[in-house]
Amino acid sequence: MKFQAPIYPVESWSITETEFSEKLNYRNETTFALSNGYLGTRGTFVEGYDFDVDTGLEGNFINGFYESEHVRYGEWNYGFPTMSQSLLNLPDCKRVEIYMDGERFDLRRGRILSYGRTLHMNQGIVTREVEWESDSGKQVRFCSCQLVCLSRKNLMALKLSVTPLNFSGNIKFVSKLDADVENHTRKTNPLVDYGPFGRCINPDVIGSKDHRFFYQGTTRNSGLTMACAAAHRCNGEAVYDVGELGACITYTIPVEVNSNAELTKYIAYSSSLDMPIEKLEGFLMSVLDTAEADGFAVLLNEQKVAMDDFWQAADIQIDGDEALQQGLRFNLFHIMQSAGRDGKTGMGAKGLSGEGYEGHYFWDTEMYVLPVFIWTNPELAKQLLLYRYHTLPQARERAKVLGHPIGALYPWRTINGEEASTYFPLGTAQYHINGDIAYAVWQYYEATGDYAFLRDYGAEMLVETARVFADVGGFAECRGGKYCICAVTGPDEYNAIVDNNLYTNLLAQENLYAALRSLEILGADADRLNITVEEKAFWKKVADNMYLPYDEKLGVYLQDDGFMMRKPYDENSIPEDKRHLLYENYHPLFVYRQRMSKQADAIYGLQLLSDRFTNEELLRNYEFYQTVTLHHSSLSTSIFGMLACRVGKVEDACRYFSESARMDLDDYHENFYAGIHAANMAGTWQSIVFGFAGLRRVNGVPEFAPILPEGWKGYAFSIRYQGSLLKVYVSSNGAVFTLENEKPITFCIRDHKVTLKEKGDTCHETV
Secondary structure, eight states: OOOOOOSSOOOSSEEEEOSOOTTTHHHHHHHTOEEOSSEEEOOOOTTOOOOOTTTOOOOEEETTOEEOOBOOOSSOOTTOOOBOOEEOOOOBOOOEEEEETTEEOOTTSSEEEEEEEEEETTTTEEEEEEEEEOTTSOEEEEEEEEEEOSSSTTEEEEEEEEEESSOOEEEEEEEEEEOOOOOOHHHHSTTOOSOOOSOOEEEEEEEEETTEEEEEEEESSSOOEEEEEEEEEESSEEEEEEOSSEEEEEEEEEEOTTOOEEEEEEEEEEETTTSOGGGHHHHHHHHHHHHHHHOHHHHHHHHHHHHHHHHHHHOOEEESOHHHHHHHHHHHHHHHHHSOOSSSOOOOTTTTSOOGGGGOBOTHIIIIIHHHHHHHOHHHHHHHHHHHHHTHHHHHHHHHHTTOSSSOOOOSSBSSSSOOOSOGGGTTTOTHHHHHHHHHHHHHHHHHOOHHHIIIIIHHHHHHHHHHHHHHOEEEGGGTTEEEOOSBOOSOTTSOSBSSOHHHHHHHHHHHHHHHHHHHHHGGGGGGGOOOHHHHHHHHHHHHTBOOOEETTTTEEOSSTTGGGSEEOOGGGSOGGGSSOHHHHSOHHHHHTEEOBSSOSHHHHHHHTGGGSOHHHHHHHHHHHHTTBOOOSTTSHHHHHHHHHHTTOHHHHHHHHHHHHTTTTTTTTSOGGGOOOHHHHHHHHHIIIIIISOOEEETTEEEEOOOOOTTOSEEEEEEEETTEEEEEEEETTEEEEEEOSSSOEEEEETTEEEEEOSTTOEEEEOO
């Protein structure tokens, strides 16, 4: 396997930045970002800096907290969204400026004697240690430790120490609250014309006393209110200053050479999305009271316990390639900390690590991220699905706008549940979002057996999405009476507004069957959904007669009806510097007329439902789509790699995996500054578990077909299935399956069934 040179030293459990570079700072802020699914902060230096828009972004976010702007269209049509939604950069409470006898600690000045910043992925913290010499020759050691609490939704904390190395004098900490912040829209979302631009939050309350400061403000347009506060522990006297858009507390500490000046800062955020406005201040003060009473050491221990619990099931160990090991853990760490956990929020394509894609939730969550959690942390998966359930009312309204009298149509891009995609060919037309969410609901149910979820939430989602698929198409005489779905866009954004997109039709069919199965399982418990016998019969007719475009001569399923009519794509006719960004360099119609795919599309449908096709069919399709797919999306390579494993193309699978495993960590696309690529990160877990280990569901039962990539000594992972915890270890000696708790499990290894009944039971399979 080949990589470009690693950016950071290769370590199993850490990411370490060994030198400071202003040029690379923006990217590194994403690498060292921390979050807990509700509260996120970019990896900016706590001592603050004033970089320009191209070299840094102080970013602090609350999941689901957004600003709206009126969308300006040159030409508007019925059903186009009129208001935008953008994850809003919030007032900053982190900054603590540091002065040594009046000289500011600033890495852009003076001389850096030693430098190190480390993300400890097994502890969920970032530490930094710097030795620095000022312009006047004063030398100090600066140490910091920072975390965003996984066990306390609203809290982040940091601890600083400064040690004079060659002088005695005064160390001054100036802790700041800066409310004069704005999004970097023109940098992070350059194609967006509507903003948000400028400061979007107007101050309501700002104050400082008793070693604390507090801010509360309301957005200009969305009408949402947020609040933040900080408490300090420091052995210096406090001096307070409050302005219109900020506050600060200054501590001056006399320090002898080689002794420490220390400050601990507890920071809390909340918003009107969680509670009435009048309760915000009291709530945040209580959060800070508890944090101060417990102390920083308790928070560190809680963080380690939470990380241990996560890694118990989620970790994948690779024996024989430490670079891949590091990349996998980096990916898993970031998706874990980015996922909404309260049932009211989802997970943005960039998590809470940056402003890219305006913080919108896409299908990435259901089809890439959720499978990881379904098989390792089902409670977290459930909370993400509950967000979709709680936005069903908006989806029902959206379906009506699109001409469907009943049912629900989920938005392509959203934060608040309403459609925020302003370019409908690549947004609203992607009806497969309904099938994606339904697929995730059913996958969750089969993997957990959570009847209560199916009864109270899941079945209703399956029914409402199925209703739209039963209405959007029709039985076409020219296709032998089969059910056809026209004018949709599949996952491939280089082929928009097509007829009978294979992926969409497959997921629609699966959606309809899952809805019917859920009603059978629930029996009388489904009566509240008011489904008639006639409606169920029609769904079955639609599903049984779903049209899947197929080319008899080639023996492959076509991405859509018109795919083979398009002009063969000639990459050599495109200048090399324009090939990867076709939409930025060519009119969409030029792109749509080429016979090529931006990313995995038909292949993805075949991979998801591979048990419906023979290996010979899968191989023919794999080889065909290899020739026409450009992989211009980070979502693509992991899908091809998984199917490559299924059809015996292990060398291809290894190549695809190597391209995705360190894609963000080594910034392959040179756009990591705007935030993580969550889908690709999750896709690397799938590449191991669904790809090399061959896990898939066949009639609701887990089935494995493990292989060992060349050059690896082995790999291991765990899955949770209906309460059981199963450890899988694959090596040159074969595959060993071990039950790690008391819940029995039945699964298949290729074509034979295995049952493990007691903790510690194992079975062995040759590879």
